[in-house]
Amino acid sequence: MLDKAELRKRIIRWLEDNRGLILTVIGLPASFLFDLVFQVRNWWYRRFLSSPSQHDDRVRAIQRQVRTWAQGDKSKKMCTARPNWLSLSTTFFNKNECHKVSVPLYDILSLNEDKMTVRVEPMVSVGDITRFLIPKGYTLAVTLEIADATLGGLAMGVGMTTYSHKVGLYQEAVVAYEVVIADGSVVRATRDNEYADLYHCLPWSHGTLGFLVGLELQIIKVKPYVHMKYIPVHGQKKYCDKIRELSGANDATKETPDYLEATVFSKEKAVIMAGTFADVQTTKDRAKINHVTKWYKPWFYKHVESFLDQGESEEFIPLREYLLRHDKAIFWVLESMIPFGNHPLFLLCLGWMLPPKPAFMKFTTTPAVRAMTFTKQVFQDIVLPMNKLEQQIDISERLFDTYPILIYPCRIYDHGGHGGQLRPPRPDQKCPNDSTWGMFNDLGVYGVPKKVRDKQRFDAVKAMREMEKFTQEVGGYPFLYADIFMTRSEFEAMFDLSSYERVRVKYGANAAFPHLYDKVKPEIDVVKVGREYMDPL
Structure with a gap:
C-alpha cells in the first residue's frame, strides 16, 4: 500500500505529465469565463461609474481610511485591499496580517500634449493605456508587454521595455507621483521639489512608503x-x-x-x-x-x-x-503549460482563449502548485550590466539550461547624490562618452530547467542563490515580483537601502507600512520547501 508521500508524488507526476490536457480542457475555458466576468465588470465601471472629475473625492476617501487607522489600533500595518491573486507577482504577501485600505482608482485622468504627459490613476492597465494613447499618436515611453500589468504596480515595482535603451527604466519616465503618506496627507513628489527624496525611493518600494493615488507619465510620439x-x-x-x-x-x-x-x-x-x-x-x-x-x-x-x-x-x-x-504566450512560459499550444490546429480552434489569465492562474494556485513555481520552474527578470552579457548567458545555461532567454538593453542612470534603491553604475559599466548612464539589460529567464525536464535532481535553492550571488557581484538587481532567496542581510547588501530607510522615518512609514524586504520575500520557506521537492519524482 502506498504511503501518503509516495501517493502525493504520483499524483503530482500525473498532473505534471498531463498538465497541457488539464489546462486545455478545464483551465482555458475557466480562465476565459473568469476574464469575461472581469471585462464586464470593467465595462460597467467605465460606462456607469468612471469619472475622472471624481478623482479628488476618491482620494479623500482613501485619506479618511488612513486617518481612521492612525487614530485607532495601529498594531497592524497598512496595505492595499487589492487581492493577492490580481497582482502579477509570483508571491502571496499575507494581507490578512495588515489593515487593508481600499484604493479603487482605475481612471485615465488627463492627457497633456504640450507637456507630453498623461496623468492616470494607479489601477489603469497597460491594455487600457495603449488603447487610449495609440489612436492619438502616442504611447508611454516605457510600456510593458503584458496587458494586465497596472501602471501603478510598475511604478512601485519596476518596468523595462525595448525602448529602455533610450530612456531607462520605467521610473525614468515618471514625471510625478501622487501619494497618500502615513499621516493621511497627499503629497506630489517630483525629482526636483521638496519631496524629491520620496520621488527617488518610490521605485522598487512595492507600496511600503505610502499609497499611490496618481501618476504623471512621460509619453512619446509614435507612428501606426x-x-x-x-x-x-x-x-x-x-x-x-x-x-x-x-x-x-x-x-x-x-x-x-x-x-x-x-x-x-x-x-x-x-x-x-x-x-x-x-x-x-x-x-x-x-x-x-x-x-x-x-x-x-x-x-x-x-x-x-x-x-x-x-x-x-x-x-x-x-x-x-x-x-x-x-x-x-506569456513570452514563452505557456509552452511549459501547454506543450502543443503553438500547433496550428490548436491555435485555429482554441487560440482565441489564450492566454490563460495570470489572475486566474494565481487565484487557483494550490500549495503544491505554489511549490512547483520555483522548484520545477524558473521565472526571473534580472537587471545586469551589459558588459557582462556573455557571462550572464553562461551562468544561466550552467544553472538552468533553459531557452529562450530574453535580453532588453536598458540605461541605468547615475543620479548623483539623489537616493534610491539602485546604486549608480560602476565606472567600467558607464558609456565611454557619457558618464551619466551605463548600459544594462534585462536577462529574462523563464521556463523549466533541463534537469527537471529530464527528471533529474534539481536543487532550485542552490541554483537561485548562486544566480543571486553573481547578480550582486556584478552590480545587478533581480526584479522583486519573483521569488528571492536572499537573507535580509544579503538583500541589504544587494540593494542600497540607506535613502529608503531615511525616507521611511521621515514620512512615518516605519509604523504604517511593512518593510520592503518583508513585503517581497516569499511567503513560504523557500529553502525548506525547495529541499522537500528537490528529489526527482
Missing part, C-alpha cells in the same frame, strides 16, 4: 507601425557585440533603433530585433504587414525563431500588436 528587422546571429560573442553596438552602449552619439531586443535560442544562436516607427503607404509595404497577435498566428517567439533558418528579414507590425506581442 513598427518596421521590424530580424537579424539572426550565430556565435555568442557576435550577438553580444551586435546588441551592444545597436543599443549605443559603446557610443552615446550613435543613432539607435526605436525598439531593440534579442531572443537567445541557444548559447550560440540569437535573433536580434531592431524596430523603428513607420507609416505604411505603398502596396509593397502593406504586403509586409504582420498582425502578430491574431489568435491563429504562431506565438511571437516561435515566429522570431524561424529567422534562424530563413535569414535576415523585415516586416511591419501594428504598434499596439508589437507592444503586446508576448501577451498571448
Whole structure:
C-alpha cells in the first residue's frame, strides 16, 4: 500500500505529465469565463461609474481610511485591499496580517500634449493605456508587454521595455507621483521639489512608503507601425557585440533603433530585433504587414525563431500588436503549460482563449502548485550590466539550461547624490562618452530547467542563490515580483537601502507600512520547501 508521500508524488507526476490536457480542457475555458466576468465588470465601471472629475473625492476617501487607522489600533500595518491573486507577482504577501485600505482608482485622468504627459490613476492597465494613447499618436515611453500589468504596480515595482535603451527604466519616465503618506496627507513628489527624496525611493518600494493615488507619465510620439528587422546571429560573442553596438552602449552619439531586443535560442544562436516607427503607404509595404497577435498566428517567439533558418528579414507590425506581442504566450512560459499550444490546429480552434489569465492562474494556485513555481520552474527578470552579457548567458545555461532567454538593453542612470534603491553604475559599466548612464539589460529567464525536464535532481535553492550571488557581484538587481532567496542581510547588501530607510522615518512609514524586504520575500520557506521537492519524482 502506498504511503501518503509516495501517493502525493504520483499524483503530482500525473498532473505534471498531463498538465497541457488539464489546462486545455478545464483551465482555458475557466480562465476565459473568469476574464469575461472581469471585462464586464470593467465595462460597467467605465460606462456607469468612471469619472475622472471624481478623482479628488476618491482620494479623500482613501485619506479618511488612513486617518481612521492612525487614530485607532495601529498594531497592524497598512496595505492595499487589492487581492493577492490580481497582482502579477509570483508571491502571496499575507494581507490578512495588515489593515487593508481600499484604493479603487482605475481612471485615465488627463492627457497633456504640450507637456507630453498623461496623468492616470494607479489601477489603469497597460491594455487600457495603449488603447487610449495609440489612436492619438502616442504611447508611454516605457510600456510593458503584458496587458494586465497596472501602471501603478510598475511604478512601485519596476518596468523595462525595448525602448529602455533610450530612456531607462520605467521610473525614468515618471514625471510625478501622487501619494497618500502615513499621516493621511497627499503629497506630489517630483525629482526636483521638496519631496524629491520620496520621488527617488518610490521605485522598487512595492507600496511600503505610502499609497499611490496618481501618476504623471512621460509619453512619446509614435507612428501606426513598427518596421521590424530580424537579424539572426550565430556565435555568442557576435550577438553580444551586435546588441551592444545597436543599443549605443559603446557610443552615446550613435543613432539607435526605436525598439531593440534579442531572443537567445541557444548559447550560440540569437535573433536580434531592431524596430523603428513607420507609416505604411505603398502596396509593397502593406504586403509586409504582420498582425502578430491574431489568435491563429504562431506565438511571437516561435515566429522570431524561424529567422534562424530563413535569414535576415523585415516586416511591419501594428504598434499596439508589437507592444503586446508576448501577451498571448506569456513570452514563452505557456509552452511549459501547454506543450502543443503553438500547433496550428490548436491555435485555429482554441487560440482565441489564450492566454490563460495570470489572475486566474494565481487565484487557483494550490500549495503544491505554489511549490512547483520555483522548484520545477524558473521565472526571473534580472537587471545586469551589459558588459557582462556573455557571462550572464553562461551562468544561466550552467544553472538552468533553459531557452529562450530574453535580453532588453536598458540605461541605468547615475543620479548623483539623489537616493534610491539602485546604486549608480560602476565606472567600467558607464558609456565611454557619457558618464551619466551605463548600459544594462534585462536577462529574462523563464521556463523549466533541463534537469527537471529530464527528471533529474534539481536543487532550485542552490541554483537561485548562486544566480543571486553573481547578480550582486556584478552590480545587478533581480526584479522583486519573483521569488528571492536572499537573507535580509544579503538583500541589504544587494540593494542600497540607506535613502529608503531615511525616507521611511521621515514620512512615518516605519509604523504604517511593512518593510520592503518583508513585503517581497516569499511567503513560504523557500529553502525548506525547495529541499522537500528537490528529489526527482
